[in-house]
Every structure is written in structure tokens, then in C-alpha cells.
Amino acid sequence: MSDVKQVLQVTVTAERLPDGHEAYGVEIESDPRMPAGWAADFLHGVATSIETDGFDTPEDD
Secondary structure (H helix, E strand, C coil), rough: CCCCCCEEEEEEEEEEECCCEEEEEHHHHEEECCHHHHHHHHHHHHHHHHHHHCCCCCCHH
């Protein structure tokens, strides 16, 4: 790929609450030319892959 552009950015944050639980937040930014449906379909595919195959961690390499 010679012409690489960032079209989707997902940021997940975690905050420890006073009761010891954690609250998570997700911020999703998409290139304005990419329809929201595309981002939703892409993220669904990523989630399905994680559920099916798990995460590739440095220990796996």
C-alpha cells in the first residue's frame, strides 16, 4: 500500500471509580468521507475476529 490514510480511530479509556469498579469509554472518529455504516460493519468484523481468534499478544509471536 503506497497511499495509506487513517480513516478510523478508536480510543478506549478506563477510569477507576471510587467504589473500585472501572468505567470504560469509547471514542470513535471516522474520516468524514466514510459512512457510519462502513465503520459499524468494520468494527463488527473486528469484534467477531477477536471473539473467534482472541488477541495476538507479543507472547504469541
